[in-house]
Amino acid sequence: MPRRKIHVTGAPGSPLRAALSALRTELGIPAGFPPKAQEEAERAAKAPTTGSYDATDIPFFTLDPPAHRPPPSVRRSAARPPMVSTGPGRATHLSRRSTGYRVRCAVADIAAFVAPGGPLDAETHRRVNTLRFPDQEVPLHPAVLSQGAACLLPDRTRPAVLWTIDLDASGRTVAVDVRRALVRSRAGLDCANVQKEIDAGTAEGPVALLKEIGEALQRLEAERGGVSLNVPELEINENPAGGKGTDTYEPSYHAPLPADSWDAQLSLLTGMAAASLMLDHGTGILRTLPAAPGGAVARLRRTATALHIDWPHHVSYAALIRGLDPHDPRHAAFLQECTTLLRAARSTPFRDGVPPAITTHAAVAAPYAHCTAPLSRLADRYASEICLAAVAGRPVPGWVLAALDALPRQLAEGSRRAGAVDRECADLVAAALLKDRVGDVFEGCVVDADEHQPTVGTVQLESPAVAGRVEGERLPLGERLRVRLVRADPGTAKVLFRVE
Secondary structure (H helix, E strand, O other): OOOOEEEEOOOOOOHHHHHHHHHHHHOOOOOOOOHHHHHHHHHHHHOOOOOOEEOOOOOEEEEEOOOOOOOHHHOOOOOOOOOOOOOOOEEEEEEEEOOEEEEEEEEEOHHHOOOOOOHHHHHHHHHOEOEEOOOOEEOOOOHHHHHHHOOOOOOOEEEEEEEEEEEEOOOOEEEEEEEEEEEEEEEEEEHHHHHHHHHHOOOOHHHHHHHHHHHHHHHHHHHHOOOOOOOOEEEEEEEOOOOOOOOEEEEEEEOOOHHHHHHHHHHHHHHHHHHHHHHHHOOEEEEEEOOOOHHHHHHHHHHHHHOOOOOOOOOOHHHHHHOOOOOOHHHHHHHHHHHHHHHHOEEEEEEOOEOOOOOOEOOOOEOOOOOOOOOOEHHHHHHHHHHHHHHHOOOOOHHHHHHHOOHHHHHHHHHHHHHHHHHHHHHHHHHHHHOOOOOOEEEEEEEEEOOOOOOEEEEEEOOOOOEEEEEOOOOOEOOEEEEEEEEEEOOOEEEEEEEO
């Protein structure tokens, strides 16, 4: 499920990127892998274990998000720094059946490279997740795997966990199979080009079905009360001072394309199939999320007020989200803030036929499991192994069962760390955007107050659409007020406002 998506351009020595580097040090984020873990990854890259089922005849494709360029007003001769990221971990093939559709989802089989109990396994349990900073990723696995031997690059034969999900004409699941296989992606497609081809009616074969199947799954999502957040990417473009003063930063939002959303539905489909298999099997690891508490929803309503987004009380959260336009900067900022409702999500293991107290994910409105991004998430490796055992009718591997007791604590720590990265990066970006406006007065709305310090809270500005700490003798929740910026420095101090 999405977190805030922020990307920063600029030279490595720019104040904001220097502050992000310092943040990694402050949070104790590892800069590299221990030598033994790195050596194991390099050996495994040359000789992974593989399944016996050969699915290399299936013409899979991967769908990559478009590489956003800065708007013309801030383009410059220097090359845009690349965001080095984990390679494609999921490949797709779509086809028709006489009564519906067949979705094949090949997921990188990271267990073919990571030996249980080895130094690489220990390091992934320490990291838990790939951490995404606005300027770089800190990967779960070494690059020799996450960008090389384990990822589903085009024209490379790779070990994979192959999901085959048959759907009826309405998109409902009627049959599920999962097995280890060798696969070979035929093409790494750019999402923007796929969207153009689908819109023009020129897309061929499996790609042409992406819209048809994706929209069917979206209708089912709405029917069951689920909601997907199409969170835009916030790009912070650096304008170098060049001897004319200090660097400045300009924000721009990049809305996801419909093809992104259709592709995300395929991942959700696979995650729901995995959850169903594990619940039937009596052992598993679900991604659960309780219904949002009233206070969290009330805070979002105040954020909507601050951004001049009309949210009538008779309109549900899901209905509001479906009606927003991520191309509108106010709506884009609100969608980013909506990711805070997902912070209560947990990876929840269970065993011995005893399901957890909560089995559903409130945003999905169904049982759901992470299983399609094992290159980036530790939990997915375990979910895949349990599902493979369930379909094959064999016991869950001992190394999986042995890890289930410790996993909740490890995964919770990983989520806490990822949440801290998310919040701290958002604060740094807000400070960068406002650093030259100290002393200015803004209109905003107090969306949150500290129950232990009633004179401290959070204010959401309308323009620029950022939030920050506010202090004042009176902090009226939900009311518009004027605040003065008294502090903002991405290197030394977070944003602070005072009520006028």
